Amino acid sequence: MALPPKAADAVVAGKHGAPLISDKKLQALYGSLLRASLLTEDLSKHSVSRHAKSNGGKGHAAPAIRQEAALAAFLEDLQEGDILTADPVLPAARLLAGVPLQAVVEASLTPAPAPLAQHERTVSEEEPASLDAIAIPPAIATGLALTLQQEYPGALVISITAAQQMDRASLRFAGEHRLPILYVLLADAAPPQKSAPDWSAEAILEQVPCIPADGNDLVALYRVAQESMTRARQQGGPTLIDCKHIALSPNDSNPLARMEAHLERKGLLPAGRRQQLTDGFHRELQQARSALPALTRQHKRG
Numbered sequence: 001m002a003l004p005p006k007a008a009d010a011v012v013a014g015k016h017g018a019p020l021i022s023d024k025k026l027q028a029l030y031g032s033l034l035r036a037s038l039l040t041e042d043l044s045k046h047s048v049s050r051h052a053k054s055n056g057g058k059g060h061a062a063p064a065i066r067q068e069a070a071l072a073a074f075l076e077d078l079q080e081g082d083i084l085t086a087d088p089v090l091p092a093a094r095l096l097a098g099v100p101l102q103a104v105v106e107a108s109l110t111p112a113p114a115p116l117a118q119h120e121r122t123v124s125e126e127e128p129a130s131l132d133a134i135a136i137p138p139a140i141a142t143g144l145a146l147t148l149q150q151e152y153p154g155a156l157v158i159s160i161t162a163a164q165q166m167d168r169a170s171l172r173f174a175g176e177h178r179l180p181i182l183y184v185l186l187a188d189a190a191p192p193q194k195s196a197p198d199w200s201a202e203a204i205l206e207q208v209p210c211i212p213a214d215g216n217d218l219v220a221l222y223r224v225a226q227e228s229m230t231r232a233r234q235q236g237g238p239t240l241i242d243c244k245h246i247a248l249s250p251n252d253s254n255p256l257a258r259m260e261a262h263l264e265r266k267g268l269l270p271a272g273r274r275q276q277l278t279d280g281f282h283r284e285l286q287q288a289r290s291a292l293p294a295l296t297r298q299h300k301r302g
Helices: 005-015 023-054 068-075 091-096 101-109 138-151 168-177 200-205 218-233 255-265 273-290 292-301
Strands: 083-087 133-135 157-162 181-186 210-214 239-244
Touching: 023 068, 023 091, 023 101, 023 218, 023 255, 023 273, 068 091, 068 157, 068 181, 068 218, 068 255, 083 138, 091 101, 101 273, 101 292, 138 157, 138 168, 138 181, 168 181, 168 200, 181 218, 200 210, 200 239, 210 218, 218 239, 218 255, 273 292
Parallel strands: 083 133, 083 157, 157 181, 181 239, 210 239
Antiparallel strands: none
16 A cells, blocks of 8 residues: 555655654755755856857857755755865855855856865854865865864764765775765766766775765755764764766656655645745845945955
């Protein structure tokens, strides 16, 4: 006999040893996913437009790599003292990490600052460090995890990267020292011509748990994120999360559609809610863009 949706959700959660995700958290995750997706689409359109102007009106752009589900899942519950690294840094990651939208939009129009010194870890009660993504590869992120382990117990590093950027030396060092770091390998938007490296065997050899996950399933990704982050905060060591592109049907490759279907089954997505959130975010974007000239002048004066 088929179980009703809510009962089925409970069974799945129980099998994986994970608590049910609260309705409030599911709605928050959906909001984050939608905002990140809208930002990516907006910046992609503006990128095509700028390319067309600089290319005699012939605009084209490489297909966007959609990573919003993984970003929403792993950045939802970051805490003060945590460090987010990415290679490269995606605008959606900065937005979900809490960077103001105006700053994210402005940075997308100018070269990203390279110095790591601007993001050095400083945590104090009087002036807590703001969270932003540091543009560094997994090897350097691993070194930061060692610093956190020694100086800020309970904090962790999330290293977001492509499988091609991962290296075994980092896995070995993190495994040996049980470092508080999550390596999140992002999936390609579509099956690539050449398969991405599979790090599962190397991770096992280096005693680092490797969890394959559907990069388009926000709920599943969030459960993996919670399990891995809790383990890292409790001195359980690193985890490698390999986000795969899994699409058995056309809808499977659309994280928003899948999340909306999940919320609708649970009665958590009222009619018109997506349009309401979309309109609100577009207003924020418009305000951010209208403030760009003033921000640019202020930046130059500084």
